[in-house]
Amino acid sequence: MEQYKGTGQTRTLGRPVHILGRGSVAGAKEGRGPLGACFDYVDGDDRMGQDSWERAESRMQALALDRAVERAGREPELLFAGDLLNQCVASGYAARGRGTPFLGLYGACSTLGEGLCLGAMAVDGGFARCVAAVSSSHFCTAERQYRNPLEYGGQRTPTAQWTVTGSGAVVLGREGTGPRITHCTPGRVVDLGITDANNMGAAMAPAAADTILAHLRDTGRGPEDYDRIFTGDLGRLGGRLLGELLGREGVRLGERYGDCGGLIFDGAEQDVHCGGSGCGCCALVLTGYVLPRLESGRWRRVLFCPTGALHSPTALQQGESIPGICHALVLEGGE
């Protein structure tokens, strides 16, 4: 019988799964942000030469994946992909014509984390020698779908976040010398009753706390075992709430904590209120910022915790609250 790889919620890979390639494609505003120079490609007008924003988002995914596959130097055998659009069409259309078996995911802004967990398990289980995970979001496709038509020009509330325009792709494989995934902690659906669609950070913070506490408990580690701990896109407010929730359990992340939604924009200059959000947010920060620092040896071990809010406009109109989810992955520097 094969070895059981679980302890609580956390799975320890039999052998680490390597990151063979990464690709990042960002929108114009993201290109002007603090991480702008980190991305493989920045589009000037967020259109990617397409005639609709939805097609532009699909194109971003295809390009990010092409870049990751090019860096990896090999084709993935399974593709894990998802996005925020209804029926995940950015991913479905991006995968059309690629010829790679396709596993569509919906984990809201946590999708890349879910894809990396499942991709790493597929490689470690012997089901593929090489897989890819990709996700995307686009300010213009998301805003009109989740909130208001862009032309409406509504005032944004102070707790609002700005949906990132961009896509990040990662190719994983058995053999390699780059950064590696050693553990993953898939998260549970947690709902503390937030009903404000403009306060995603508060909706997702309890899920982030739940998964981080489970991860630390399962592995017997403390925050000090990580050089950096990143959440997906809690934003400024959600990050503070996470600190409070963890503090009650005696866990203090301290200076090693960062949030992808806080890193991607300049809070003072770019008028994004609580920070960035969207599937593309943690995907860009991972592929453009975190992985290069693991490759260079600047960081040795990172806990990467993308978060998602599993609501829909219809559910909110029916009075539902917003459940959150967070998947955590341990990334270690290359050998």
Place this chain on the structure above:
Amino acid sequence: MEQYKGTGQTRTLGRPVHILGRGSVAGAKEGRGPLGACFDYVDGDDRMGQDSWERAESRMQALALDRAVERAGREPELLFAGDLLNQCVASGYAARGRGTPFLGLYGACSTLGEGLCLGAMAVDGGFARCVAAVSSSHFCTAERQYRNPLEYGGQRTPTAQWTVTGSGAVVLGREGTGPRITHCTPGRVVDLGITDANNMGAAMAPAAADTILAHLRDTGRGPEDYDRIFTGDLGRLGGRLLGELLGREGVRLGERYGDCGGLIFDGAEQDVHCGGSGCGCCALVLTGYVLPRLESGRWRRVLFCPTGALHSPTALQQGESIPGICHALVLEGGE
């Protein structure tokens, strides 16, 4: 190094993964259909005691999963779930409060097939001793989201299918005596240019042909190696197209072929045009009809091929065509 389990698109599990439990919850029309007596629970008014159809769909998922877990006699350690609703909310809300790590999927009507593939790989890879896969659809939530408000009362075209109201859940595990999964063939995204949202069968038939041909090629098997071969929900027209596409490659499924969309309703009496569709369709047929026949030994080996159409109303309004996908699984009778 662990053994590589892939041949082409097909993965052969190291050891078969057993189906430990199944649950099925159907709507009223499905309960009056030819398989009505097969389901664990049939609701009288499709409301499940809830105040919205969306909540009713969530409730169906939760109940189907409860029944499957009860039959299995153990709690899953990972939950793979998805549905047709925007942002897959039927699944997200059904999973809230369950406390099981949650992996949200979007594969349109193929979702349960995707969940079973990933679930079987998770068990076989040692990442869980027990997992669950569940999916659902609801006529009233799907029609108003994908086509027209129900009150509009529009004429249905002859190629239209009827979205099934129901949910099916399966619990998988390492040890057991029930039917088992031996192979899975995750499918590729295939698009031959269909743009009619009322002709899903034609949009999905090419994907079904692609996956079935890949499966037979990878395994060196022919249709005669299976007692039955079921597609997800191609309906009457899509089933005929599949026959034509396979015929061109010299493959004839013959009398062993059935389509879940054709089985679930009485074509002559229930006014469903081309048959049933929706994530709930193949989920109900699998859990209510196929698995019991494998359990009883009536069939020894079945190829189960759920199909999905990866479009969205927005994409179709923008002139996009409808890509299809199909995942295939080999199910064998209990030991």
